[in-house]
Amino acid sequence: MDFDLTPEQQAIREQARALAAQFDDAYWRRCDAEHRFPWEFYQAFADAGWLGICIPPEYGGAGLGISEAAILLEEVAASGAAMNGASALHLTVFGLNPVVRHGSEELKRRILPEAAAGRLHVAFGITEPDAGSDTPSITTRAIRDGDHFIIRGKKVWTSKALEASKVLLLARTTPLEECRKRTDGMTLFLADLDPRYVTIRPIEKLGRNAVDSNEVFYDDLPVPVRDVVGEVDKGFYHLLDGLNPERILVAAEALGIGKAALRRATAYARSRHVFGRPIGQNQGIQFPLADSYAKLQAAELMVRKAAWLYDNGRPCGAEANMAKYLASEWAFEAADRALQVHGGFGYAKEFDVERYWREVRVMRIAPVTQEMVLNYLAQHELGLPRSY
Amino acid sequence: MNIIVCVKQIPDPETPASSFRVDEAAKKVVPAQGIPPVVNPYDPQATEAALRLKEAAGGGKVTVISLGPESARDAIKHALAMGADEGILLNDPGFEGIDNFQTAVALAKAIEKVGQYDLILMGRAAADWDMGVVPMGVATLLGIPCVSIAKAIERVDGKVRVTRVLDDGFQTVEAPLPAVVSVSNEFGEPRYPQLRQIMLAAKKTVQVWNAADLGLSADQLGEANRWLKLEALYVPKVESKVEIIEADSPEEKARILAQKLRADKLI
Ligand SMILES: Cc1cc2nc3c(=O)[nH]c(=O)nc-3n(C[C@H](O)[C@H](O)[C@H](O)COP(=O)(O)OP(=O)(O)OC[C@H]3O[C@@H](n4cnc5c(N)ncnc54)[C@H](O)[C@@H]3O)c2cc1C
Numbered sequence A: 001m002d003f004d005l006t007p008e009q010q011a012i013r014e015q016a017r018a019l020a021a022q023f024d025d026a027y028w029r030r031c032d033a034e035h036r037f038p039w040e041f042y043q044a045f046a047d048a049g050w051l052g053i054c055i056p057p058e059y060g061g062a063g064l065g066i067s068e069a070a071i072l073l074e075e076v077a078a079s080g081a082a083m084n085g086a087s088a089l090h091l092t093v094f095g096l097n098p099v100v101r102h103g104s105e106e107l108k109r110r111i112l113p114e115a116a117a118g119r120l121h122v123a124f125g126i127t128e129p130d131a132g133s134d135t136p137s138i139t140t141r142a143i144r145d146g147d148h149f150i151i152r153g154k155k156v157w158t159s160k161a162l163e164a165s166k167v168l169l170l171a172r173t174t175p176l177e178e179c180r181k182r183t184d185g186m187t188l189f190l191a192d193l194d195p196r197y198v199t200i201r202p203i204e205k206l207g208r209n210a211v212d213s214n215e216v217f218y219d220d221l222p223v224p225v226r227d228v229v230g231e232v233d234k235g236f237y238h239l240l241d242g243l244n245p246e247r248i249l250v251a252a253e254a255l256g257i258g259k260a261a262l263r264r265a266t267a268y269a270r271s272r273h274v275f276g277r278p279i280g281q282n283q284g285i286q287f288p289l290a291d292s293y294a295k296l297q298a299a300e301l302m303v304r305k306a307a308w309l310y311d312n313g314r315p316c317g318a319e320a321n322m323a324k325y326l327a328s329e330w331a332f333e334a335a336d337r338a339l340q341v342h343g344g345f346g347y348a349k350e351f352d353v354e355r356y357w358r359e360v361r362v363m364r365i366a367p368v369t370q371e372m373v374l375n376y377l378a379q380h381e382l383g384l385p386r387s388y
Numbered sequence B: 001m002n003i004i005v006c007v008k009q010i011p012d013p014e015t016p017a018s019s020f021r022v023d024e025a026a027k028k029v030v031p032a033q034g035i036p037p038v039v040n041p042y043d044p045q046a047t048e049a050a051l052r053l054k055e056a057a058g059g060g061k062v063t064v065i066s067l068g069p070e071s072a073r074d075a076i077k078h079a080l081a082m083g084a085d086e087g088i089l090l091n092d093p094g095f096e097g098i099d100n101f102q103t104a105v106a107l108a109k110a111i112e113k114v115g116q117y118d119l120i121l122m123g124r125a126a127a128d129w130d131m132g133v134v135p136m137g138v139a140t141l142l143g144i145p146c147v148s149i150a151k152a153i154e155r156v157d158g159k160v161r162v163t164r165v166l167d168d169g170f171q172t173v174e175a176p177l178p179a180v181v182s183v184s185n186e187f188g189e190p191r192y193p194q195l196r197q198i199m200l201a202a203k204k205t206v207q208v209w210n211a212a213d214l215g216l217s218a219d220q221l222g223e224a225n226r227w228l229k230l231e232a233l234y235v236p237k238v239e240s241k242v243e244i245i246e247a248d249s250p251e252e253k254a255r256i257l258a259q260k261l262r263a264d265k266l267i
């Protein structure tokens, strides 16, 4: 067994950390307060070639694995950029996996180099108002009309849609009642967010305010057949391949925020004097932080294991789910404790921990809820009857 | 154009005051827990200068040298990730505790061992002690010119033309090559390492030379050969006192305040 990072992974960690450090907490506080996409940050990572980390070299990327991407996004989050930074990069770093795996050669040549260079933003439109955890019940429809599909429906939570020019969009091509299996009959499109047919409405939300999430209305959007990703009616299965790595990356991002929170909490606990001594001298402060430290270390091992399994072509469903479950649970706990350690100042924006707390909270909900992870583990790992 | 860049790893200057400790008895800075050391902030600028000069010359080699502990390899790797060609770590238990002069001796020996060089670049100072004397020391030992605190460096007709930063302006000088030039922050932003370059750099091996490889004896590195004697090292105490000025009118308060400030020689 080898727990060491390779020299390349070590270098990625250091350099990602160094570049992320160019953008301090004050920058992120500002982006968050102004609801402003972090363009300078995004451009710096694009210019240095990080966005294409997982895109194959023949399409302008670096062709590295999920292990490396996880290190990148963990470091970005841990810098204090939290989800505002991680989400700004996340979709380019990994959102295009279905195109890499299932897209036509023509589509890949057209899309991937542009995305790797940071010039093309793609959003992810899966969730609908009445279909979140239960994807097969989506109602957005795509109907074939000559060499086009016409798409009509409503998506919700589509992140970064305001910046993106394209969206990976899941729509029903065969109505649910006509499908043999509920997971059949859906198709994945790489569609233009053409303002003539698409209306985007930002959702006011708890945090991660530098990256918008939106309601998106598709009003008979025409999409050329050549923009279908993979096979018609098989879209759900094309997405499945990308779910595990996405969970691993989200886990790494949560882990990064947990580490940032813990770093801030311990620094504050050392310097804040109450009753004549540093608050960090009290076990009431030390123990929760030490407990969080241990938990984050354990979560990190699960993230690494899941990434290693994926990169070695092995099944990793359970590990990817557990990594996301543990990291988001414990990172939120760490952020909550960091807030508590800061006393009243924890509640003030100036100290940043409230921002970490708001942002890491979403990982217990998206891209998959904790409950759905437990459903998966109960059913597939413990062999218990499916509950839903 | 063959350029040697000297880089140093230092404690993070952004270390919060609450984590900064000095061992007064040992006269040493205690490494801050959980805050890894960083590349001296001026050094990537020296590396940037080297890369630009190499690019302008259309070829050559940039060699990076760092004297320091095993962890200083990271400072070298950073320069390699920026695009430098080769790295050499000068590492020896005997280097522990040497002064600036002995550092200059070791660097000069290493530079002679590398052999081929047109230009040697360094940061204007290391941000830990902020003395900025090593470039002069190295130049003196090698018997070549030293131009300090450069904001721009250009190669013209086998010479180097350097714009220096002064307190109240700039000065442009020329020196024959080879020469030592120390680079200031006014030089401009160093490039961010490209992911591709980072991967290449990670695969490169950094050579390690010890004192014997440089032909340095224990005596040369010993106490007796130190020019700098550290008498005491301590964190100054900052005290604050508050005095409320009482008077009948704002004008009167201002007058008393002005008198007090003048008495304390603050105005
Ligand atoms: C900030 C943010 C960004 C997002 N970005 C995107 C994006 O870019 N693209 C996109 O497509 N989506 C995005 N999402 C949507 C996200 O993937 C969904 O919110 C998530 O999948 C949960 O679905 P839902 O909100 O419909 O919750 P629901 O499915 O309605 O679930 C509600 C609650 O019921 C629980 N529950 C449901 N079924 C069961 C069961 N069988 N057993 C036990 N408990 C159950 C859930 O765990 C949850 O607690 C984003 C969400 C957020 C908050």
Ligand SMILES: Cc1cc2nc3c(=O)[nH]c(=O)nc-3n(C[C@H](O)[C@H](O)[C@H](O)COP(=O)(O)OP(=O)(O)OC[C@H]3O[C@@H](n4cnc5c(N)ncnc54)[C@H](O)[C@@H]3O)c2cc1C
Pocket: A272, A274, A275, A279, A282, A284, A285, A340, A341, A342, A343, A344, A345, A347
């Ligand atoms: C929204 C808001 C509104 C407020 N409104 C008012 C107001 O109207 N008027 C007013 O006067 N104040 C107000 N406050 C201040 C509030 O009462 C204080 O924040 C609170 O008493 C905690 O004090 P502190 O922030 O100085 O934390 P600190 O005393 O610095 O405590 C920091 C952390 O150390 C812990 N700690 C300290 N000592 C020990 C120990 N011996 N053992 C274990 N743990 C310890 C604390 O529990 C805490 O977790 C407000 C605060 C907020 C956030």
